[in-house]
Amino acid sequence: MSTPDLAPRRTFGGVVAVWVLAAVAGVLIGLFxxxxWRAQWVSVALGGCVIISFAVQLWYGRSQAFIQRMALSTLGALVVLGVITMGFGLAALVSG
Incomplete structure (x- = not known):
């Protein structure tokens, strides 16, 4: 039997941190x-975000809603990278 946490740590910060990491990685990939090769590097960045998401969620040490937090982190990183990639793709179409 386990005792409940009296003041559990907030876990949403870890989810948002993975989204910010995905945004930074997407912008760096788009610029450099x-x-x-952008599509391949975006795939690598998403894989890195999944690994970082595992590390962050395991660091919190809470098993409650682990799968939901992992899914939210990964799906958010996918959406962020997709939006940034779409922006760079549209910019390439407009510029010629």
Whole structure:
């Protein structure tokens, strides 16, 4: 039997931290990666976000809603990277 946490740590900060990491990685990939390699690097960045998400959620040490927090972190990182990639793709279409 386990005792309940009296003042559990907030876990939403870890989810948002993964989203911010995804945004930073997406912008860096868009700025520094050649246009032909961006899709591959975005895939690598998403894989890194999944690993970081595991690390952050395990660091919290709470098993309650672990799967939901992991899904929210990963899905949010996917959406963030997708929006940034779409922005760079549209910019490439407009510029020629």
């Amino acid at each position: 990666a050649p246009a032909g």
